[in-house]
Amino acid sequence: MSDLKTGGRFGAALREILADDTAFARHQEANLRPETVAALGAKIREHGVKYIYYMLPTVGSRTVAKVVPAKHFERNLKKGIAFHRTALTDLQTSREGELIGGGVAAHEFWGLPEPETFDVLPWDPEVARIFCTAYEPPHLGEVGGRLLPLDTRALFKAAHAGFTERTGLELRSGLEPEMTWSGPGTEVISKEDQSPAYQVENLEKMRPMYKKVISYAQELGLDMIEGDYEDDGQVELNWNYDRADLTAERMTTYRQICKQVARELGLQASFMPKPYNGKMGNGCHHNLSLWRVADDGTAENVIEDGRVELHVTELARHAIAGMLLHTPGSMLVMGSTVNSYKRYWDAGQFAPSGADWGLDTRGVAIRISSNGRMEYRLPDASVNPYLSHLYLLASIEHGLEAKLDPGEPGEHSEVLSGIVVPNTLGMAIEAFEADEYLMGAIPEALTKIFIQLKRDEWARYCGLITQWEFDQYWEAIP
Known part of the structure; x- marks a missing residue:
């Protein structure tokens, strides 16, 4: 079997990690260190946490x-929390009545805090929250104590820790999650073919919402930096x-x-990625950079090298080529x-x-919108x-390892020629399975379940009769 089919160094490293049956015991040991137990107990008491x-x-x-x-925290540090295995697959039942991810008889897994x-x-x-x-529960024989791939x-x-160990690089990212709000007071009136984006009056309508969201986010450790109004009810906060x-x-x-602010x-x-036709969809652009971190903690962004004009380094070109090459195979995720x-x-x-x-x-x-940042624009807000x-x-590691070439901006190199990006969920399922490198790089236990979930979703959609079909065909065929 070729190295491509086994997912290169990335796939080999993940398989080794998932074969470690001492993972649970090491996590449990770390949880039960006296200083760890004491620190968590002090936080609970300090804040008056009851649940x-x-x-x-x-x-x-x-x-x-x-x-x-909350008083049982020490017990939970040791034993964790038991969940039915299918909780990680959203407790989704297939059209045939099978509980995806192992069925009713599936083993529990243990979640260690x-x-x-x-x-x-x-x-x-x-x-x-924690x-x-x-x-896998330690009592499950050969697989007991291993990290669950789901x-x-x-x-x-x-995977990221292993990537850093092999390459000396750290992946950093910033997301742009767009979302749509609806309800009393959020209605927007605008001229025909005119976007309501950026208008301060529309931000004002959203003031009660964004004040609560930003405040709660800051208290939970998010360094909120900016936000804007983009389309009818659509707000992006970064x-x-x-x-x-x-x-x-x-x-x-x-x-x-x-979700909490909406309730309040x-x-x-x-x-939802696309709530309305003719309006912006809810994307989630991933702004990516690669950093070389020294032993003293200082870091260097290797995507740019100090030039003033928009550009990327040779290393960044390899990363871009890897992401583009595997765009069809990863679309089912994005x-x-x-x-x-x-x-x-x-x-x-x-x-x-x-x-x-x-x-x-x-x-x-x-999109290279500024030096030192690669904006991957395909993912949506779901x-x-x-x-x-x-x-x-x-995908990035494949690009770096094979020194792939993306060609010049707006042009395709030989390695990227002929690539077709899926434009339906059905096409994305096919492209997902056809990408040998990604299928070898990501654990089979995960991809098998993910495909099953997505095939079931696609089948449900294909079998659903919609209002559009009634409007098109009910009276149209004599």
């Missing part, structure tokens, strides 16, 4: 949790870039904040819903549809940020 959500993100970008009285992720919820200081890592958060953290695993975690937190204000908050592809079909709405790159142009997949970063990281 804790023990949380994990799912494959489908939701979050599952159990709530436990990560004490450093403890945060008090600003809207109710009696409640805190992220967990999912493991825990996309833990998987990306492990926080500062950071190491990619921290950015992905903050996206999970941001979604939780937005009697609004609806949606990350656009993970049936609705995602309506965003690309609606002409004139700034959503890219090709595997190309350019300097400060919005119609390409990767994306699982851990999965998107995982697939981008694997």
